[in-house]
Every structure is written in C-alpha cells, then in structure tokens.
Amino acid sequence: MSQLPTLLDDALAAAAPPEGLYIHIPFCRHRCSYCDFYTLVLDEARAGEFVEALLAELAAWRARVDLSAVRTVFIGGGTPTVLPEGMLERIVAAAREAAGPLEEFTVEANPATVDAAKARRLGGLGVDRLSFGAQSFDADELRRLDRIHDVDAIAGSVAIARDAGFDNVNLDLMFGVPSPADQPAPPGALERWRANLAAAVALGVEHLSCYGLTYEPNTPLTQRVRMGRVTPVDDDLSAAMYRATLADLRAEGFEHYEISNWARPGRQCRHNLIYWHNRPWVAIGPSAAGYLGGVRYKVAPHLGRYLGSPGDPPLVDVERLDGAAAAGEAAFLALRLREGLDVAAFAARYGADPEALFAEPIARHLRIGTLERIGGRLRLADAALPVADSVLADFVAAAETGGQRERRGAETRRGD
Ligand code: SF4
Missing domain, CATH: 1.10.10 (Arc Repressor Mutant, subunit A)
Structure with a gap:
C-alpha cells in the first residue's frame, strides 16, 4: 500500500470514517479568464493516463480507510464532462462501488459539454445531480469571461438533464463581471444581474450558487485589470447585486442556506454541507483537498507528478488542526x-x-x-x-x- 505522510497516517487510526468523496478532474476545453482552479486544457492522451492514476488512487484509499460511510460523491474540476467517451463513466462506476449507499452524487459540467446520451449514461450509473457552470445569461458577459458556451446552451443543457431524468440541477452564476475600461459602470448593471437571476429561476432549477467575481492573482483577467483594460465593479454595486439576489430569490421561494447558495426546500447540496459542517471527507485527483481525522491535506496540484506516482500522489499542505x-x-x-x-x-x-x-x-x-x-x-x-x-x-x-x-x-x- 502507498505511504501517507505520518501526520495523516496517524490520524487515520482513530479517524471517524469519511462521509464524502470529492474527485477533481483537472481538464477543461480551455481556460476562462478569471479562473485559478487547477485545470489544464484537455489532452486526450494524458486524460487516459490520468484516469488510470485516479482509479489507482481511489483503490489505495479503499485499502486504507472504510469508505462505506461515504454518502455523497462530488466530481468537480475542471470540467469532468470534457473527458473523452467512457472515461467519466468509469470514474463514476468506481466511485459508486467504493462508497456506501449514496444520498447524492453530483457531477459538474459546463453547458454544451453534456449531450443526451451522456446525461442518460451518467443517470443510469447513479449520478443524480448535475451542476452547470452557467455564470451569466448575458452574451457580452460570457464573452468577457471567456466562457466556451453561449446563452442558449444553458437552457439546452438543463433541458437535456431533465429529459434524462435529473430532478436536481444547479446553476452557478457570477455577479460583478467587469466592464471594458472605456465603458466603466455601464448603466443598468444591477438590472442586468437581476435579469440573470430571473432567467435562471425561469429554467426551474432546484439550486443556485451565486458568487461575486474575485480577482485571483495571476489570472488573465487580473492582468487585464492591471493593464487598465477592464474596470472592476465597485464594492457598492457588488453589494447591491448581492442584496438583490437575497431579495429576488427569497421572493421566488428559494431558501438561502449558505452565504453563496440558495435551494428549493430540501435541495441543499448535501456534499457541500459536509464541508460546512466540518465532517470528514476524502479527496482525490490533483489539487483536491480533503479532511480526515482532524487533518487537512491537499493532493499536489501537478499533473506530471500525479502521473509519475499512480495511486500514491504527493500530498501537500498536510496540517493537523487542534x-x-x-x-x-x-x-x-x-x-x-x-x-x-x-x-x-x-x-x-x-x-x-x-x-x-x-x-x-x-x-x-x-x-x-x-x-x-x-x-x-x-x-x-x-x-x-x-x-x-x-x-x-x-x-x-x-x-x-x-x-x-x-x-x-x-x-x-x-x-x-
Ligand atoms: S470551465 Fe470552470 S474550471 Fe474550467 S477554466 Fe472555466 S472556470 Fe475554470
């Protein structure tokens, strides 16, 4: 069996069994301008190698800890649904086999990366929740964020999910998208954000995650701000957008259950609640962060190193919180x-x-x-x-x- 850092190894002896499993897929079709997640442009040859290494890492965890208490699985990234045909399905099947009876199995996707056949296959394998990175229903904003999809693809993806039998769908939305420098604070920005919310609600989804855009170091968007090419939304407008989200989603019957998350009654994300309730979970895949036996750890965010030690990736930031x-x-x-x-x-x-x-x-x-x-x-x-x-x-x-x-x-x- 592979070696764990001593701190984590010792903690596992007395650890409560993990309740969640997070799997990070480090590939996207291309990188969005604001993103600082660990993700690479998809390389099909390396994706195949990655899946073998990921399955080996999952097998190593199965040998170390009892995964039968795992009740939620979340496959995120990156964009899990860009993996070539059959690869995501293998991961889903392996996760199901490793876990106990599941309360929730989420796969993240971008609009336009799930067709009807894929949605049906995922549903057939036990995935019961799809989370789409919609971000905006404004075509200009999608372009400014370098998203790969257009506005119509959002409704199209929700329709595909519904046709495949998914009754639990999330959309991620982003407020505070900056404007070009020559059009600072365009009039109607608040109303456009409220139109985004209304468009999302009109699709009948069960869950909405609404985040204010943040400028992470070293992203292309942050570079553009530094070069004076885009103007960030000011704090007052950003706060007004957030307050409008509270009011509009409450009026639509959504329950606000976490700072950035709203759900129809009973549709909170059970996997994310494991994080917020500070319960233990296992995380696999490059850059994934887990928490077991009071110890936090992170898989090194480096695909080369990950592939170089299949099943036994280097862990970083291993820290006991006492x-x-x-x-x-x-x-x-x-x-x-x-x-x-x-x-x-x-x-x-x-x-x-x-x-x-x-x-x-x-x-x-x-x-x-x-x-x-x-x-x-x-x-x-x-x-x-x-x-x-x-x-x-x-x-x-x-x-x-x-x-x-x-x-x-x-x-x-x-x-x-
Ligand atoms: S699709 Fe998501 S994970 Fe991929 S680059 Fe864009 S924001 Fe990042």
Whole structure:
C-alpha cells in the first residue's frame, strides 16, 4: 500500500470514517479568464493516463480507510464532462462501488459539454445531480469571461438533464463581471444581474450558487485589470447585486442556506454541507483537498507528478488542526450557514465554549448588528452578508489569539 505522510497516517487510526468523496478532474476545453482552479486544457492522451492514476488512487484509499460511510460523491474540476467517451463513466462506476449507499452524487459540467446520451449514461450509473457552470445569461458577459458556451446552451443543457431524468440541477452564476475600461459602470448593471437571476429561476432549477467575481492573482483577467483594460465593479454595486439576489430569490421561494447558495426546500447540496459542517471527507485527483481525522491535506496540484506516482500522489499542505485552530475553523464554516453556529453543540464537539473563545467578536458584532442570536444559535445578520468575509475573519483571528494564549499558558506551566 502507498505511504501517507505520518501526520495523516496517524490520524487515520482513530479517524471517524469519511462521509464524502470529492474527485477533481483537472481538464477543461480551455481556460476562462478569471479562473485559478487547477485545470489544464484537455489532452486526450494524458486524460487516459490520468484516469488510470485516479482509479489507482481511489483503490489505495479503499485499502486504507472504510469508505462505506461515504454518502455523497462530488466530481468537480475542471470540467469532468470534457473527458473523452467512457472515461467519466468509469470514474463514476468506481466511485459508486467504493462508497456506501449514496444520498447524492453530483457531477459538474459546463453547458454544451453534456449531450443526451451522456446525461442518460451518467443517470443510469447513479449520478443524480448535475451542476452547470452557467455564470451569466448575458452574451457580452460570457464573452468577457471567456466562457466556451453561449446563452442558449444553458437552457439546452438543463433541458437535456431533465429529459434524462435529473430532478436536481444547479446553476452557478457570477455577479460583478467587469466592464471594458472605456465603458466603466455601464448603466443598468444591477438590472442586468437581476435579469440573470430571473432567467435562471425561469429554467426551474432546484439550486443556485451565486458568487461575486474575485480577482485571483495571476489570472488573465487580473492582468487585464492591471493593464487598465477592464474596470472592476465597485464594492457598492457588488453589494447591491448581492442584496438583490437575497431579495429576488427569497421572493421566488428559494431558501438561502449558505452565504453563496440558495435551494428549493430540501435541495441543499448535501456534499457541500459536509464541508460546512466540518465532517470528514476524502479527496482525490490533483489539487483536491480533503479532511480526515482532524487533518487537512491537499493532493499536489501537478499533473506530471500525479502521473509519475499512480495511486500514491504527493500530498501537500498536510496540517493537523487542534484546539483553538480547529474551533476557529469550525466557527468560520458554521457561520457561513444561515442556520448559524449551535453554541451547545459546538462546545460539546470542540471542547471549547464559543461564548468564551469568541467573546470579543461576538460582543462587538452583536452590538453593531452584524451578528444575531436566535435561540441557542449565533448567525450573521442579513446586513453582514455582503461583507461576511471580514466578520468571519474576526472569529478566525480571535481563535488564533486564544490559541496563542493556550500555548503561552502551557509554556508557563512547563516552567513552573
Ligand atoms: S470551465 Fe470552470 S474550471 Fe474550467 S477554466 Fe472555466 S472556470 Fe475554470
């Protein structure tokens, strides 16, 4: 059996079994201008080698840990549906065989990369949720984002999914798409975003993920901003777009359950809830990040290295989260959810009273109205959602400070 870093190997001995399986497919038809995911332009020869290495990695995990508690599978990327004929189907079949009885099996796709036959094959193999990267129903925006599909392909893909029997479909949408530098802040940007939302709702999908565009280092889009060729949407407009999303999707009966995610009742993404509830999952494929036995790890984001050691890829960023760091991470994740942080359950699970650990940010954010208490839970107030990252950062910082106090206390005790 392949070797794991000692930290992870030791953690597995006492680890709760993983509940989710994430599989990263590092290929796309081409790269979008804003994307910083680990993905390469599809090379069919290497794709075949990749699938063999991926199946070997899955087999190695099956030999190490009990995967029978895995109840959700998510194949993402990249664009899993660009893999040549039969390859994705092999991965789906292997994942199903490895996992326990599944509650949800999602495959990510781009519009125009799933035809009727492929959708039927995936459904027949047990995939029950398709997630399409629609991003925008505005043709100009799709061009500016360098997307491979046009507007019509979005409705076409949803129709193909429905015809194949999928009753659980997500669309990813993106707000805050920048405009060319010679047309800064084009009038009607907010209304165009609301038209995007309306178009998505009209397709009758069960789930919407709406993200504000972010400028990641070293992407072509960020380069264009630096060169003055495009003008980012300003923060006020971006916040207005987010607030419009809250209002419009609520009016349409969607439940807002995470900062960037909305679902029809009962259609929350169960796989992503495993992340936000800080439950354990296994991740395979280059750049995939997993969490087992309190240890986070990431498969090295490098296809060459991945293919060079089939079944035993190098892992990076292997880190055990203990004590205050684990509690800080858990609070960060729990507060992303609209259900919020259950104070008693949190204290029982992490052995730390959140009211004490986060006393300062809780008091401050309750006072200024960015946090609210509902029964035994704490959650972000609606007003805080457009600036959620800064509020959540205060909780992480408080946990770090608490961790330093813990360490200083331990040093003092050792010196006594
Ligand atoms: S399709 Fe998705 S993963 Fe691929 S380059 Fe575009 S944004 Fe990135």
